[in-house]
Amino acid sequence: MAISDKLDKTKRSFKEKVALLLNKFSKVDESYFESLEDLLISNDVGAKLSLKIIDELKDDCKINKITFPNQITDLLFDKLKTLYSKQEYDSQINLSNKTNIILVFGVNGVGKTTSIAKLANIYKNKGLKVLLVGADTFRMGAIEQLDVWAKRVNVDIVSGHDNSDPSSVIYDGVSKGVKEGYDLVIVDTAGRLQTKDNLMNEANKMYRVISKILPEQYVESLLVLDSTIGQNGIYQAKAFLDNCNITGIILTKMDGTSKGGIVLGIKDQLNIPVKYIGVGEGINDLMEFDLDEYLKGILD
Numbered sequence: 227m228a229i230s231d232k233l234d235k236t237k238r239s240f241k242e243k244v245a246l247l248l249n250k251f252s253k254v255d256e257s258y259f260e261s262l263e264d265l266l267i268s269n270d271v272g273a274k275l276s277l278k279i280i281d282e283l284k285d286d287c288k289i290n291k292i293t294f295p296n297q298i299t300d301l302l303f304d305k306l307k308t309l310y311s312k313q314e315y316d317s318q319i320n321l322s323n324k325t326n327i328i329l330v331f332g333v334n335g336v337g338k339t340t341s342i343a344k345l346a347n348i349y350k351n352k353g354l355k356v357l358l359v360g361a362d363t364f365r366m367g368a369i370e371q372l373d374v375w376a377k378r379v380n381v382d383i384v385s386g387h388d389n390s391d392p393s394s395v396i397y398d399g400v401s402k403g404v405k406e407g408y409d410l411v412i413v414d415t416a417g418r419l420q421t422k423d424n425l426m427n428e429a430n431k432m433y434r435v436i437s438k439i440l441p442e443q444y445v446e447s448l449l450v451l452d453s454t455i456g457q458n459g460i461y462q463a464k465a466f467l468d469n470c471n472i473t474g475i476i477l478t479k480m481d482g483t484s485k486g487g488i489v490l491g492i493k494d495q496l497n498i499p500v501k502y503i504g505v506g507e508g509i510n511d512l513m514e515f516d517l518d519e520y521l522k523g524i525l526d
């Protein structure tokens with residue numbers, strides 16, 4: 227299924243709103259630009275980026291002597307596309323190592339465990355030997371939840387018991403991964419809204435433990451963000467970016483939001499690539515993120 231089919235809400239919302247603007251304004255003037263800026267911001271494109279886009283559009287309109295809103299729509303779409311052109315956007319998961327490690331971070335409820343199950347399923351189906359590590363030892367029931375998914379997807383799992391030290395669970399998991407020739411080890415971490423110090427200490431410990439077994443190896447560190455909380459997700463992300471070596475984002479619940487502009491806001495404010503998007507609660511509802519296809523989906 228095409229990504230765009232799953233993103234109906236965002237698509238409809240954005241296009242309909244642009245169309246409404248066209249009907250409301252007969253010429254391009256200050257109030258048209260204000261409405262257009264509001265539209266971008268209300269779609270979670272982010273205030274700073276929205277302003278930048280509007281400023282550039284104003285200049286373009288002057289240069290090209292554009293006076294009708296319908297002439298601006300194409301310009302706007304072109305601008306969004308160039309701003310997010312593919313060159314600087316690497317959405318691939320790095321799988322170049324013998325035993326590849328993915329750490330998954332994010333606050334409770336964003337969809338970490340579900341996304342891990344979906345990832346395991348994707349890579350298992352590609353023929354990789356996948357091991358899950360349940361290191362969310364703080365939240366009651368978190369380990370069991372991952373266990374249920376491991377059985378359903380039919381992959382192996384190493385997990386700690388409640389309140390055991392997450393880093394020691396990770397040590398066990400990564401050791402097993404290396405010893406028994408797993409291609410991919412995916413680690414579920416605790417999602418308490420941690421104090422910065424806590425988060426930093428724990429993350430440091432996790433990276434240290436991994437580097438004891440796999441010195442200097444690239445560790446894919448994915449931050450899971452819930453797209454339905456919009457701009458707040460970006461604030462939430464900053465704590466993790468400051469303390470973990472985040473290499474990519476999984477943006478979940480894209481099926482439930484009409485504010486798909488958050489993808490653009492993330493690129494602009496965090497400059498971390500979105501690698502996967504979650505588009506439902508089912509095991510197959512995770513898609514590799516393709517920026518071009520996504521922009522086409524919401525703009526064309």
Ligand SMILES: Nc1nc2c(ncn2[C@@H]2O[C@H](COP(=O)(O)OP(=O)(O)O)[C@@H](O)[C@H]2O)c(=O)[nH]1
Nearest residue numbers: 334335336337338339340478479504505506507
């Ligand atoms: N609609 C929708 N629900 C999702 C998606 N990803 C996760 N969920 C739901 O979000 C809730 C929390 O997910 P969970 O994986 O337990 O979050 P965690 O606390 O971060 O591990 C569950 O009810 C999931 O089914 C998604 O892409 N779309």
Ligand SMILES: [Mg+2]
Nearest residue numbers: 338339362368
């Ligand atoms: Mg969880």
